[in-house]
Amino acid sequence: MTPNLLIIGAGGVAHVVAHKCAQHNDRLGEIHIASRTLEKCQAIVASVHTKGSLRQPGVLHAHALDAMDIDATEALIRETAARIVINVGSAFLNMSVLEACLRTGAAYLDTAIHEEPDRVCEAPPWYANHEWKRREACAAAGVTAILGAGFDPGVVNAYARLACDDYFDRVDSIDIVDINAGKHGRYFATNFDPEVNFREFTGTVWSWQGGQWTAAQMFEYRKEWDLPVVGRQSAYLTGHDELHSLSQHLDVPDIRFWMGFGEHYINVFTVLKNLGMLSEQPVRTAEGQEVVPLKVLKAVLPDPASLAPTYAGKTCIGNLVRGEKDGRAREIFVYNVCDHADSYREIGSQAISYTAGVPAAAAALLIADGTWRVGRMANIEQLPPRPFLSLLASMGLETWVREDGRDMPLAALADSVDA
Structure with missing residues (x-):
């Protein structure tokens, strides 16, 4: 069974992720895009249709969501039956979206490290300040959480x-x-x-x-x-x-x-x-x-x-x-x-967004087929690299x-x- 997918964010990277996931919707099922600004999500949906990116006919829906609201994010994951959540919204959202994934059992992906709006450049290593504090919770729940699945990091x-x-x-x-x-x-x-x-x-x-x-x-x-x-x-x-x-x-x-x-x-x-x-x-x-x-x-x-x-x-x-x-x-x-x-x-993207978005879509495909469905939190260097790099080459990043x-x-x- 193909897993449904929820993309959180509606900026340039989300645009790329949506197109690349649509190109493989035979393996990813329904695709949902959510952001605070519904019109931006709708514009991405329209772009996917205009470019003919959907590999096969399928569901591609836009939703309004404040992803800082954990309860609302949890509700949308359940409503869409999403089994993979790609967080390409603001870096301020990471911990809220991760918590919603822990509550629902959905796999979690992001492309950048979490930040707090009122703090700049916390003490290193930065992952230890936020994400890694939830490693035990992910392992206990069997939730796959892949951190930094963009280009750099990723x-x-x-x-x-x-x-x-x-x-x-x-x-x-x-x-x-x-x-x-x-x-x-x-x-x-x-x-x-x-x-x-x-x-x-x-x-x-x-x-x-x-x-x-x-x-x-x-x-x-x-x-x-x-x-x-x-x-x-x-x-x-x-x-x-x-x-x-x-x-x-x-x-x-x-x-x-x-x-x-x-x-x-x-x-x-x-x-x-x-x-x-x-x-x-x-x-x-x-x-x-x-x-x-x-x-x-x-x-x-x-x-x-x-x-x-x-x-x-x-x-x-x-x-x-x-x-x-x-x-x-x-x-x-x-x-x-x-x-x-x-x-x-x-x-319809520039290369900076392209290089960040294609890897996130590739990581979702590797979770979907089981290659990277590890049931725990992992950074990219903790996962086998060759399946990832081989898939990226077929998706436009050799x-x-x-x-x-x-x-x-x-x-x-x-x-x-x-x-």
């Missing part, structure tokens, strides 16, 4: 596990590099929800170095990378979700995350931060209104989903892994390249491996090993 976690298991006897370092070499033509915009996006860059930059947490400031450390397809790019040491699970689950002393930023982005970001516009703390206006500066900024910036029609260029995201194999030093770069224009032609200047698709390398 696919890069699978890349790390793949490297440790198949390419190295000992891994000394993993550098995760995320480059968006695309241009959207707007003066300034963020690729994800501005409120969540900016919060990533206003706190302490935590990295895992020498087997311990190391603190830095945003834009303090810059490095040039020579990458496949996108060429030479600058990236900055940044704190990010995947470090907080990989550091605990893999025996690797150095794990860092690097994100590409242009000078224009850094200049605008710096001005906004210095003016206090990136603050999550409320202020009172002269008229007596209480507002949160970051929420005001979100309201005036472009909706990330609106960037898709004009986006051009490519992304390159991957792991540079160094270590030892058979007594010799080894270095590989495991990566994916995604094209903004291709993403838009296929499902994995490549660069070694000694040669780039090969992972599938071809697997075939050569099998032969």
Whole structure:
């Protein structure tokens, strides 16, 4: 029996998840989309029909839902008979949606770590502050809860596990590099929800170095990378979700995350931060209104989903892994390249949302067929990576491996090993 699916959220990533799940609705059953704004859910439903994404005729319904309301979320899961819930709404929703899944027995998926609206950059490891506190409850209830099933976190976690298991006897370092070499033509915009996006860059930059947490400031450390397809790019040491699970689950002393930023982005970001516009703390206006500066900024910036029609260029995201194999030093770069224009032609998305949404849909399919239905809470690196990466390749995100200047698709390398 196919499991019904509930997608919570109606932004750019939810748009991708809905299209990709619709393309496999023969394996996923009914698809329901829920958000506070019903019209956004209805727009995604209309887009799925317009693009012809449904593999076979089936149920595709929109619902209004405040997912912070656990009782309401529980009721909707029961009403829709959903057995898999994909949470791609705000990161503030994670714990509420997870609780509703625990009450109903539905499997839970998300793509980003939980955050509290009034707190930025909690003590590492971040997962221990919220999600991991519910590990025992998930195991006791037999609920599958897969955390961080986007690209980063998500696919890069699978890349790390793949490297440790198949390419190295000992891994000394993993550098995760995320480059968006695309241009959207707007003066300034963020690729994800501005409120969540900016919060990533206003706190302490935590990295895992020498087997311990190391603190830095945003834009303090810059490095040039020579990458496949996108060429030479600058990236900055940044704190990010995947470090907080990989550091605990893999025996690797150095794990860092690097994100590409242009000078224009850094200049605008710096001005906004210095003016206090990136603050999550409320202020009172002269008229007596209480507002949160970051929420005001979100309201005036472009909706990330609106960037898709004009986006051009490519992304390159991957792991540079160094270590030892058979007594010799080894270095590989495991990566994916995604094209903004291709993403838009296929499902009306930009590549940033595409790379985050396709993995969540793939993870749902692996739960549905039992491969990842583990009956407990797990981060991606705790699950077998090859079924995930193979499925992603068939869904539009192929994995490549660069070694000694040669780039090969992972599938071809697997075939050569099998032969």
